[in-house]
Amino acid sequence: DSGVTQTPKHLITATGQRVTLRCSPRSGDLSVYWYQQSLDQGLQFLIQYYNGEERAKGNILERFSAQQFPDLHSELNLSSLELGDSALYFCASSVGSGLSGNTIYFGEGSWLTVV
Amino acid sequence: SQQGEEDPQALSIQEGENATMNCSYKTSINNLQWYRQNSGRGLVHLILIRSNEREKHSGRLRVTLDTSKKSSSLLITASRAADTASYFCATDDGANSKLTFGKGITLSVRP
Numbered sequence: 001d002s003g004v005t006q007t008p009k010h011l012i013t014a015t016g017q018r019v020t021l022r023c024s025p026r027s028g029d030l031s032v033y034w035y036q037q038s039l040d041q042g043l044q045f046l047i048q049y050y051n052g053e054e055r056a057k058g059n060i061l062e063r064f065s066a067q068q069f070p071d072l073h074s075e076l077n078l079s080s081l082e083l084g085d086s087a088l089y090f091c092a093s094s095v096g097s098g099l100s101g102n103t104i105y106f107g108e109g110s111w112l113t114v115v
Numbered sequence: 116s117q118q119g120e121e122d123p124q125a126l127s128i129q130e131g132e133n134a135t136m137n138c139s140y141k142t143s144i145n146n147l148q149w150y151r152q153n154s155g156r157g158l159v160h161l162i163l164i165r166s167n168e169r170e171k172h173s174g175r176l177r178v179t180l181d182t183s184k185k186s187s188s189l190l191i192t193a194s195r196a197a198d199t200a201s202y203f204c205a206t207d208d209g210a211n212s213k214l215t216f217g218k219g220i221t222l223s224v225r226p
Contacts, residue, residue: 002157033212043158043203043216056212090157098212106150106158 004107006091012113018079021110025072025093032074033104034066038087049074050097081114120217121204127223134191136220138204145209147180149189152201196226
């Protein structure tokens with residue numbers, strides 16, 4: 001158990017809909033990262049928040065947004081869903097703001113299926 | 116885009132044998148990390164090696180890094196059926212917070 005908690009574990013939704021994925025980082029970790037894992041794209045970095053502020057942005061679509069709340073939990077919002085958004089979405093956390101020497105701990109992921 | 120490219124894509128060995136997996140990357144790195152993923156599960160951090168290190172051990176794991184060849188290898192000694200999983204290398208360049216993952220190697224250890 002990494003200490004990173006993600007909900008829901010699985011969800012199925014229709015195209016055009018909106019979903020919210022939730023993540024609680026490990027106790028004491030200030031950074032939260034979101035990654036997408038799909039068969040064709042592999043593991044892709046989406047976005048990072050550090051202590052409530054957006055820190056780094058990756059290949060995140062404009063239809064997707066994220067935020068980190070004062071209690072450090074984070075949400076990833078996916079809207080106008082398309083079939084191609086079906087993937088495993090991971091949240092990860094680390095203590096510091098950067099990667100230098102920091103180990104990143106991953107949650108178990110949220111399986112999203114868009115039908 | 117993928118930074119790391121693991122080799123081979125799939126590996127099948129007998130329990131007790133050693134498994135060697137390779138990763139090559141394209142640009143300069145700060146750290147290289149190896150992760151394991153059991154089918155449909157989360158990523159488990161195995162080991163981190165910094166760009167100024169050449170070799171690192173952790174239990175049955177040995178990681179080497181050759182920055183001149185932009186490559187790393189992960190050796191699992193005395194493999195067990197429980198080592199069956201996908202293994203990913205991931206790099207960061209120190210300039211930002213992004214980990215760039217390879218496509219992964221599927222390791223099957225036959226009992």
